[in-house]
Each structure stands twice: as C-alpha cells, then as structure tokens.
Amino acid sequence: MTGPDDAHQRPAGVSDATVEALGRLSEALEAVEVARGHLYAFHRLSGTADLTLGDAVAKLRHAGHTDLADRIARELVGRNVLAGRWTFQVVEEYDDGYYADFRELEQLARDELVEGRRHLYEAEMKEDRRTPGEDGHAAKPADI
Incomplete structure (x- = not known):
C-alpha cells in the first residue's frame, strides 16, 4: 500500500483550510520548541559561566589579586540573572506557563x-512531492 x-x-470531511490552519499551528509550536531549546541552552551556558567564574576567582586569589577576586566573588558569583531569578527559575516559569x-x-x-x-x-x-516507486521516496518505512 502506498x-x-x-x-x-x-x-x-476535514477541509483543506483546516489542515492548512493546523499546519501553521504546528509550525508555530515547532518555533516554540526551538525557542525552548535556546532557553535551556541559555540556562546551561549561564550555569557554566558561573562555575567557570568561580574558578577564575580562585585563580585570581592564587595569583595574589585578592581584592579583585573578592569583589568579583561578591558581585557576580551566584548572582541572579534576572530580578530574583536564576536561570532554572526562568526555565520553570516558561515551561509551566507559556x-x-x-x-x-x-x-x-x-x-x-482531526481526531488528534x-x-x-x-x-x-510529502505525498504531493515524492515520486512513487523511486528509490528514497517511500511513503512510509513499511514500504521499503
């Protein structure tokens, strides 16, 4: 079967207009998924930056720059990235809300x-663009 x-x-009974509208809705969700991935990347990179910053502070202290190390540690290490929030809180709010x-x-x-x-x-x-019978153009895995 192809x-x-x-x-x-x-x-x-489902119209072309309905399929097209749901296609756009799906496309919008895909963009949200990509945005969410970037948000998680931001979360990971911010955490990595804070841990690396802690290492830099230790190295500054070891090099004898204690006043500068103390200031950086006090003002930046563990600092919120947004008012009252670390990135995990931003991610959670995004995930649980929007x-x-x-x-x-x-x-x-x-x-x-469309019954889900x-x-x-x-x-x-895909059906419109594929070439039935052509190698690499199977309608589904079972047709290979």
Missing part, C-alpha cells in the same frame, strides 16, 4: 478538528 499511514491521513499552555491548546485543536492526528499538512505535502 500513501501515508492511517495516523497521517485526514479524517473524512510552553505548557501552547502545547495544551495545540493538542486541543488537533483533538477537536499530527502533521497532516506535512504528510500531504
């Missing part, structure tokens, strides 16, 4: 409109 699997076929709401509403839209099916727009685009 064509997308059942999970990637639009339910009967990100969770976005995912919930995207899922709700798919559940209400994902990537219908992309699956139909």
